[in-house]
Amino acid sequence: xxxxxxxxxxxxxxxxxxxxxxxxxxxxxxxxxxxxxxxxxxxxxxxxxxxxxxxxxxxxxxxxxxxxxxxxxxxxxxxxxxxxxxxxxxxxxxxxxxxxxxxxxxxxxxxxxxxxxxxxxxxxxxxxxxxxxxxxxxxxxxxxxxx
Amino acid sequence: xxxxxxxxxxxxxxxxxxxxxxxxxxxxxxxxxxxxxxxxxxxxxxxxxxxxxxxxxxxxxxxxxxxxxxxxxxxxxxxxxxxxxxxxxxxxxxxxxxxxxxxxxxxxxxxxxxxxxxxxxxxxxxxxxxxxxxxxxxxxxxxxxxxxxxxxxxxxxxxxxxxxxxxxxxxxxxxxxxxxxxxxxxxxxxxxxxxxxxxxxxxxxxxxxxxxxxxxxxxxxx
Numbered sequence: 001x002x003x004x005x006x007x008x009x010x011x012x013x014x015x016x017x018x019x020x021x022x023x024x025x026x027x028x029x030x031x032x033x034x035x036x037x038x039x040x041x042x043x044x045x046x047x048x049x050x051x052x053x054x055x056x057x058x059x060x061x062x063x064x065x066x067x068x069x070x071x072x073x074x075x076x077x078x079x080x081x082x083x084x085x086x087x088x089x090x091x092x093x094x095x096x097x098x099x100x101x102x103x104x105x106x107x108x109x110x111x112x113x114x115x116x117x118x119x120x121x122x123x124x125x126x127x128x129x130x131x132x133x134x135x136x137x138x139x140x141x142x143x144x145x146x147x
Numbered sequence: 148x149x150x151x152x153x154x155x156x157x158x159x160x161x162x163x164x165x166x167x168x169x170x171x172x173x174x175x176x177x178x179x180x181x182x183x184x185x186x187x188x189x190x191x192x193x194x195x196x197x198x199x200x201x202x203x204x205x206x207x208x209x210x211x212x213x214x215x216x217x218x219x220x221x222x223x224x225x226x227x228x229x230x231x232x233x234x235x236x237x238x239x240x241x242x243x244x245x246x247x248x249x250x251x252x253x254x255x256x257x258x259x260x261x262x263x264x265x266x267x268x269x270x271x272x273x274x275x276x277x278x279x280x281x282x283x284x285x286x287x288x289x290x291x292x293x294x295x296x297x298x299x300x301x302x303x304x305x306x307x308x309x310x311x312x313x314x315x316x317x318x319x320x321x322x323x324x325x326x327x328x329x330x331x332x333x334x335x336x337x338x339x340x341x342x343x344x345x346x347x348x349x350x351x352x353x354x355x356x357x358x359x360x361x362x363x364x365x366x367x368x369x
Contacts, residue, residue: 043163085173085220096217102225102274106217146278 019122020115022129025071029062035074044070068093068124075132079140091116093127099143107131107139173220174227176235177243182251185241186298189253196241196253199298200262201305202269202287204248205317210283218276222283223248225274233265251302256291263320270318284317291322304328310349335359341367 017024028036028045039045044067066074073083076097084104087094091111098104109131111123118126148156169181177185188194204210204226211219223244230242230250238258243251254262269285288308290301304323312321321327336347339362346359346369361368 043167084224085217094217096221096276100275104221104274104276106215106277142278 019125019129022126022133024125025065025068025128026074027062028064028066028070031066031070031074032077035070035077038073039067039070065121065125068128071128072131075128075136091123091127093131095131100147105139105143107135109135171227171244173223174230174244176227176230176250177241179243179245182243182245185243185253189292189298189301192294194253195255197256197292198254198259198262198289199292199301199305200252200254200287200289200320201302201309202250202252202285203309205284205286205313207248207283210281214276214279214281218279218281221274221276222272222281225272226250226269226283226285229268229272233268234262237265238262250285251305252287254289259289266320267318270316286312286315286317287320288312289320289322311351314349337362337369339365339367339369341365 031039036045045061065071069086069088072086072093072095076083076095081097081099083095083097085094085096085106087096092108094106094108096104096106109127111118111126111130115123115126169178169184170176171178185194185196189196204222207219207222210222227242227244230252234240234252235242238254238261240255240258240262241253245251252262266287269287272283272285274281274283286309288305288311290304290308292301296304304327307327308321308323311327312319315321335349335356335358336345337359338345342362342365344362344364346363348359359369
């Protein structure tokens with residue numbers, strides 16, 4: 001009989017776009033050209049730039065999910081914020097971003113111990129989803145209230 | 148993949164790694180390795196730069212301790228941006244983060260006056276982190292190359308001048324002279340037996356008392 005954690009793992013690892021109700025990381029093909037170029041230059045992505053930019057249909061790399069740092073950078077850039085520092089950890093990350101000429105904020109996403117069983121890919125998805133759905137909105141609220 | 152292709156890919160990779168290793172990831176200034184490369188050129192007389200400036204942030208540990216290392220990193224980043232805008236671009240200088248909160252700037256002799264006119268901006272670097280208004284500041288020392296002194300010794304002179312600048316205040320830039328050598332700063336430190344506070348200060352050696360007298364926190368004699 002499969003353990004509960006195996007069942008949860010199976011539930012969380014479906015091809016669904018969500019994990020425990022949180023959005024998974026987008027595909028590389030969905031990223032802006034600027035972020036792709038940054039990721040190639042930074043060594044996060046390997047492969048011919050031309051095949052990545054524009055995400056040629058059926059291209060295996062373009063259909064992969066964005067690395068966590070790239071996905072966070074892309075998401076924040078979409079909201080007009082520039083990532084200054086990204087601090088990864090196995091089950092957490094912190095990101096410092098700039099929201100004004102000299103104004104910065106550091107936010108983090110931390111996985112609870114109850115999700116220790118997740119695979120590295122699912123962990124990255126959960127950290128991303130938790131950041132964009134839970135952590136960042138509360139930070140944005142505080143930033144708006146402060147400014 | 149042919150052997151030639153594999154070799155050229157490997158060479159391209161080595162070039163990428165080498166370039167990345169020359170850039171400091173927190174500030175985009177030069178890395179310690181890039182500084183070592185410049186050091187070699189200066190020691191071989193092949194560099195255009197003949198003024199070595201050393202600066203470090205004042206009370207940086209306090210910034211880290213009171214406002215987290217995240218805020219400290221932002222402070223380092225802001226310093227790098229200001230050095231880049233005001234010194235590297237405008238004065239055609241080179242700048243490096245040597246490690247921690249220590250920066251080294253290389254100037255050409257004819258840009259020293261302009262450098263001194265803008266360096267006070269490094270005495271009040273403002274930024275906010277998590278809606279807290281923060282400030283950091285640098286004091287600097289510099290030394291001219293005489294063509295006979297090694298880079299390492301020149302950097303030591305600039306550091307000694309920086310220690311004097313720190314006593315004089317934020318944003319101060321002090322030139323190393325023979326007097327700096329004859330009357331260097333020494334560090335005196337005492338722990339108060341009454342309140343436990345540690346007091347540390349830098350004092351010019353010739354004027355220095357044998358030891359500190361009173362605790363500035365509680366007023367008791369050490």
